[in-house]
Amino acid sequence: MARSSRQLDPTVVVIFGASGDLAWRKLIPALYNLGLDRRLPEKVAIVGIARSAMADDAFRAHLREGVDRFSRRGKADPATWDTFAANVSYLSGEYGEAGVYERLAQRVAELEKAWGAAPDLLFYMSTPPTLVAPVAERLAAVRLTQDVERARVVVEKPFGRDLESALELNRALWRHLDERQIFRIDHFLGKETVQNILALRFANSLFEPVWNRRYIDHVQITVAEQVGIENRGGYYDKFGALRDMIQNHLVQVLCFVAMECPVSFDAQEIRSKKVDVLRALRPIPPERVPHYAVRGQYGAGWLRGEKLPAYRAEAGVPEGSNTETFAALKLYVDNWRWNGVPFYLRTGKRMPGRVSEVVVQFHEVPHQTFPPSASADLQPNRLVIRIQPNEGITLSLQAKEPGTVMRLRTVDMRFCYAEAFKTSQPEAYETLLADVFNDDATSFIHADQVEAAWRIVTPVLDYWEANPPTDFPNYPANSWGPEAATSLLARDERNWSVPLLRDDAGDD
Numbered sequence: 001m002a003r004s005s006r007q008l009d010p011t012v013v014v015i016f017g018a019s020g021d022l023a024w025r026k027l028i029p030a031l032y033n034l035g036l037d038r039r040l041p042e043k044v045a046i047v048g049i050a051r052s053a054m055a056d057d058a059f060r061a062h063l064r065e066g067v068d069r070f071s072r073r074g075k076a077d078p079a080t081w082d083t084f085a086a087n088v089s090y091l092s093g094e095y096g097e098a099g100v101y102e103r104l105a106q107r108v109a110e111l112e113k114a115w116g117a118a119p120d121l122l123f124y125m126s127t128p129p130t131l132v133a134p135v136a137e138r139l140a141a142v143r144l145t146q147d148v149e150r151a152r153v154v155v156e157k158p159f160g161r162d163l164e165s166a167l168e169l170n171r172a173l174w175r176h177l178d179e180r181q182i183f184r185i186d187h188f189l190g191k192e193t194v195q196n197i198l199a200l201r202f203a204n205s206l207f208e209p210v211w212n213r214r215y216i217d218h219v220q221i222t223v224a225e226q227v228g229i230e231n232r233g234g235y236y237d238k239f240g241a242l243r244d245m246i247q248n249h250l251v252q253v254l255c256f257v258a259m260e261c262p263v264s265f266d267a268q269e270i271r272s273k274k275v276d277v278l279r280a281l282r283p284i285p286p287e288r289v290p291h292y293a294v295r296g297q298y299g300a301g302w303l304r305g306e307k308l309p310a311y312r313a314e315a316g317v318p319e320g321s322n323t324e325t326f327a328a329l330k331l332y333v334d335n336w337r338w339n340g341v342p343f344y345l346r347t348g349k350r351m352p353g354r355v356s357e358v359v360v361q362f363h364e365v366p367h368q369t370f371p372p373s374a375s376a377d378l379q380p381n382r383l384v385i386r387i388q389p390n391e392g393i394t395l396s397l398q399a400k401e402p403g404t405v406m407r408l409r410t411v412d413m414r415f416c417y418a419e420a421f422k423t424s425q426p427e428a429y430e431t432l433l434a435d436v437f438n439d440d441a442t443s444f445i446h447a448d449q450v451e452a453a454w455r456i457v458t459p460v461l462d463y464w465e466a467n468p469p470t471d472f473p474n475y476p477a478n479s480w481g482p483e484a485a486t487s488l489l490a491r492d493e494r495n496w497s498v499p500l501l502r503d504d505a506g507d508d
């Protein structure tokens with residue numbers, strides 16, 4: 001149960017990598033909004049740590065610009081910002097240098113004295129993955145993480161680069177931390193619509209009886225982005241779409257769609273149901289990778305009369321890069337519920353629109369009652385869970401078209417978040433940071449999940465590395481990806497669903 005600011009213990013939030021994009025665009029705006037909603041502890045201090053030298057005031061001014069630009073509530077109110085910013089400070093130093101941690105420990109000690117209570121300590125690792133273990137080691141050396149009840153460490157994705165490095169990172173963290181202290185974050189799990197998958201499935205008795213292989217033909221999970229790689233070439237080129245999106249975000253969404261009903265909403269319980277799904281995912285045999293996985297990289301293209309650069313021409317990307325900016329997978333969940341039901345996952349940069357959705361495609365009716373003249377366009381039922389934008393759920397049904405003859409047509413039943421709930425939704429990072437304040441790990445990833453997810457994608461990564469692509473770039477910017485992605489489904493006599501884009505809906 002979320003606690004209000006009054007009930008939360010005094011807390012020091014320490015952000016490593018505080019001068020970076022994540023802190024600027026997401027973390028500080030999220031903390032600021034939590035403050036507005038009275039979800040921050042009454043006694044709170046935020047300490048940013050990064051390498052660049054910067055005075056406290058310059059740091060605050062930089063953060064304020066981020067809030068003005070990226071907060072869901074628009075520009076910061078000057079008085080509220082001043083109150084918030086009074087609790088923000090900055091420490092500069094190298095992450096491997098003991099002095100920074102000693103100064104941090106001293107600051108914590110001063111706050112403890114001023115507050116008259118030992119604070120909770122939240123360490124947010126918004127650093128490159130290779131620095132996570134060394135930072136944890138330094139924190140342990142100054143005994144800032146020794147109190148298992150009070151100290152929590154939030155680790156951003158990507159958690160490792162492959163199975164081996166993820167196992168190694170877990171081992172390195174466990175040297176200094178208890179698993180209960182480690183909050184591996186996947187911000188998709190903080191999205192309202194992703195959390196709503198559980199509400200849809202387990203707070204309604206309607207869906208559960210048909211949520212299985214007898215009624216469902218297949219599931220599609222699409223996370224398409226219109227943007228390219230923005231200014232993240234250096235990072236992105238080392239990771240690519242499979243590691244950046246599928247191993248974490250899409251696989252987590254799959255878990256929500258496929259998991260069994262938890263006995264309670266307890267973190268352990270939900271985690272164990274998700275792990276059951278991950279363990280049931282059929283491993284892709286190395287020699288069958290081309291049959292189950294597709295990769296792509298965008299070339300130049302056009303958007304509204306403007307030329308879009310090819311991936312290989314983006315800043316920070318080596319000329320002949322073979323990193324994939326599109327990936328699609330076919331997965332099977334080998335258990336009683338899902339046996340034989342394919343889950344198709346795809347994600348890509350520079351697609352024609354920004355859209356994330358889950359499509360649950362039901363079987364065709366078992367017997368065709370209507371004459372061909374009535375049912376020429378008959379479509380099997382389809383439930384579309386729209387994660388973003390235009391958040392909501394659509395169930396497509398067949399209905400009789402008004403008229404004197406029997407003719408069937410597909411119609412939609414819609415639930416739209418914006419219409420049903422007039423309030424604005426919190427950002428995923430707000431929800432997840434509030435959970436960390438509350439010491440609630442329900443929406444975070446346990447070690448066994450991260451390892452199981454890497455186990456699934458690692459054969460694909462290995463195969464791709466051993467067999468460099470010969471056709472990159474293989475899709476133009478502003479398209480739905482390479483031809484091979486269409487064939488992945490066409491071989492099974494299926495098609496990707498074409499998401500309705502905002503422009504199509506005419507409401508942009």
Ligand code: BG6
Binds near residue numbers: 187225244
């Ligand atoms: C991040 C990826 O985890 O998620 C980015 O690293 C991606 O490449 C982003 O753009 C997408 O998140 P959202 O919330 O904007 O859909």
